[in-house]
Amino acid sequence: MKIQIEQLKKSYGEKTAVDIAEYRIPEGEMLGLVGNNGAGKTTLFRLMLDLLKADDGRILIDGEDVSRNERWKETTGAYMDESFLIDYLTPDEYFQFIGKAYRLDKATVQERTDRFERFMNGEIKGQKTYIRNLSAGNKQKVGIIGALIHNPSLLILDEPFNFLDPTSQSALKYLLKEYNQTTGATILVSSHNLLHTVEISSRIALLEHGTIIRDLTNNSGEAEKELESYFEWKEDGEAEKEN
Numbered sequence: 001m002k003i004q005i006e007q008l009k010k011s012y013g014e015k016t017a018v019d020i021a022e023y024r025i026p027e028g029e030m031l032g033l034v035g036n037n038g039a040g041k042t043t044l045f046r047l048m049l050d051l052l053k054a055d056d057g058r059i060l061i062d063g064e065d066v067s068r069n070e071r072w073k074e075t076t077g078a079y080m081d082e083s084f085l086i087d088y089l090t091p092d093e094y095f096q097f098i099g100k101a102y103r104l105d106k107a108t109v110q111e112r113t114d115r116f117e118r119f120m121n122g123e124i125k126g127q128k129t130y131i132r133n134l135s136a137g138n139k140q141k142v143g144i145i146g147a148l149i150h151n152p153s154l155l156i157l158d159e160p161f162n163f164l165d166p167t168s169q170s171a172l173k174y175l176l177k178e179y180n181q182t183t184g185a186t187i188l189v190s191s192h193n194l195l196h197t198v199e200i201s202s203r204i205a206l207l208e209h210g211t212i213i214r215d216l217t218n219n220s221g222e223a224e225k226e227l228e229s230y231f232e233w234k235e236d237g238e239a240e241k242e243n
């Protein structure tokens with residue numbers, strides 16, 4: 001699905017959180033959204049998902065204003081934070097709950113979640129643990145898998161690498177690249193992890209004070225240098241550790 005941002009503005013009191021005159025994301029793009037704390041990444045995603053009301057302007061998904069119709073919800077998957085989860089369910093119950101919302105039968109949900117076996121590492125499916133008792137990393141995985149159950153053609157993930165161990169971070173990178181390549185889905189990922197962002201994204205948008213100040217093509221890692229200089233990202237990964 002393609003996304004158009006037009007004259008979008010969102011402030012909290014005097015503080016401008018998002019101010020983007022125009023930005024287009026074509027279908028099939030794998031976009032990494034980077035920026036320092038408070039740059040506006042989460043606010044932008046929340047506006048895209050109609051979780052927040054813009055002060056001005058609009059966001060169109062496949063030509064339709066997200067705040068004015070519901071159609072995009074059928075084909076969009078997202079995981080922002082724990083508020084997307086249902087604490088008193090087990091992961092299997094949660095997956096089935098989401099499956100039902102998209103009219104998928106039990107077997108289909110089983111089959112689709114089986115695809116993520118490596119990512120789940122034997123700690124999620126078939127466990128009788130309630131989501132509230134899972135580790136932060138496993139909660140994150142449940143949310144990401146939940147966002148993918150209905151095979152969305154637009155996937156939005158806020159800081160998906162947070163809380164994940166290095167093996168799971170690698171598994172997630174592989175999973176996202178493969179999903180993008182095999183389905184042609186548009187994927188938007190915000191992250192403080194520049195290494196991962198450079199590795200998976202075909203394009204990287206750099207946000208500062210709510211504005212996209214750089215829009216970088218990154219088909220073969222060419223955005224790395226520019227991001228390095230912006231974040232003073234050191235070759236030995238010093239900046240990486242700070243994040």
Ligand SMILES: Nc1ncnc2c1ncn2[C@@H]1O[C@H](COP(=O)(O)OP(=O)(O)OP(=O)(O)O)[C@@H](O)[C@H]1O
Binds near residue numbers: 015035036039043
């Ligand atoms: N509910 C709120 N009330 C007041 N100010 C807010 C609120 N949510 C966000 N802000 C402000 O809006 C700006 C953008 O915040 P946002 O969370 O979108 O940034 P971010 O890039 O996601 O940051 P981080 O990398 O720290 O997650 C910040 O200055 C933040 O303090």
